[in-house]
Amino acid sequence: MRTRYNAKAIDELNEFERYIKTKEEIQEIINENDNKKVYLEIGMGKGDFITELSQLDKDSIFIGVEVSPPVLALAVKKLKRYESENKVKLDNLYFMSFDAIDIASIFENGQIEKIYLNFSDPWPKKKHAKRRLTNEKFLAEYKKVLKENGRIEFKTDNRGLFEYSLVSMQNFGLKFIEVYLDLHKADVFNIETEYEKKFSPFGPIYKIIVEY
Numbered sequence: 392m393r394t395r396y397n398a399k400a401i402d403e404l405n406e407f408e409r410y411i412k413t414k415e416e417i418q419e420i421i422n423e424n425d426n427k428k429v430y431l432e433i434g435m436g437k438g439d440f441i442t443e444l445s446q447l448d449k450d451s452i453f454i455g456v457e458v459s460p461p462v463l464a465l466a467v468k469k470l471k472r473y474e475s476e477n478k479v480k481l482d483n484l485y486f487m488s489f490d491a492i493d494i495a496s497i498f499e500n501g502q503i504e505k506i507y508l509n510f511s512d513p514w515p516k517k518k519h520a521k522r523r524l525t526n527e528k529f530l531a532e533y534k535k536v537l538k539e540n541g542r543i544e545f546k547t548d549n550r551g552l553f554e555y556s557l558v559s560m561q562n563f564g565l566k567f568i569e570v571y572l573d574l575h576k577a578d579v580f581n582i583e584t585e586y587e588k589k590f591s592p593f594g595p596i597y598k599i600i601v602e603y
């Protein structure tokens with residue numbers, strides 16, 4: 392996702408109280424909320440998905456992770472507008488900016504209930520395969536922070552990334568719970584992401600749910 396650098400937006404991001412900058416800060420939040428489950432979306436973009444998801448379960452903590460601060464700044468802007476228009480405060484929703492590969496340096500072992508990967512960058516060139524968020528290197532880091540039998544829910548419109556992810560997850564030894572070749576034709580609950588709204592008219596949406 393390309394974004395023009397906007398200094399004011401970055402200032403706003405830094406001032407946003409639910410933008411969490413350090414491991415210590417997020418650990419304090421999780422500890423204060425003792426028995427609450429923690430759900431992550433990695434590569435949240437502008438955050439439509441996790442914003443909607445967080446409202447369905449006020450007794451859990453939702454954390455949107457986005458490697459790009461300018462993109463996260465747009466998500467903060469969008470969330471503020473949403474909260475003001477709807478007169479709500481989604482105080483179980485937090486945002487963080489870090490690279491997914493560093494996940495185990497932020498969260499403790501077994502701390503996360505589920506990870507959502509929505510429309511991850513496909514990195515189509517073979518030489519960039521290691522950057523795909525379903526590469527085995529990433530799957531190994533997610534394993535550290537997910538609870539026993541923790542799950543990944545992955546969606547994409549990219550056939551190549553879908554096939555690659557099936558193989559990668561299979562090779563890693565994950566258990567396939569559900570696989571959809573055309574999610575929008577299936578009668579299942581679904582929250583659409585920004586990319587999904589934009590690209591679903593052009594072809595099927597694939598979805599994989601796996602368990603560790």
Ligand SMILES: C[S@@+](CC[C@H](N)C(=O)[O-])C[C@H]1O[C@@H](n2cnc3c(N)ncnc32)[C@H](O)[C@@H]1O
Nearest residue numbers: 434435436457458459490491509510584585586
């Ligand atoms: C194609 S966008 C999809 C955004 C959103 N999930 C959606 O479905 O509309 C992928 C997002 O993942 C972020 N991303 C890519 N690699 C990442 C990484 N290693 N860690 C965290 N976020 C990453 C990108 O910056 C981008 O915003």
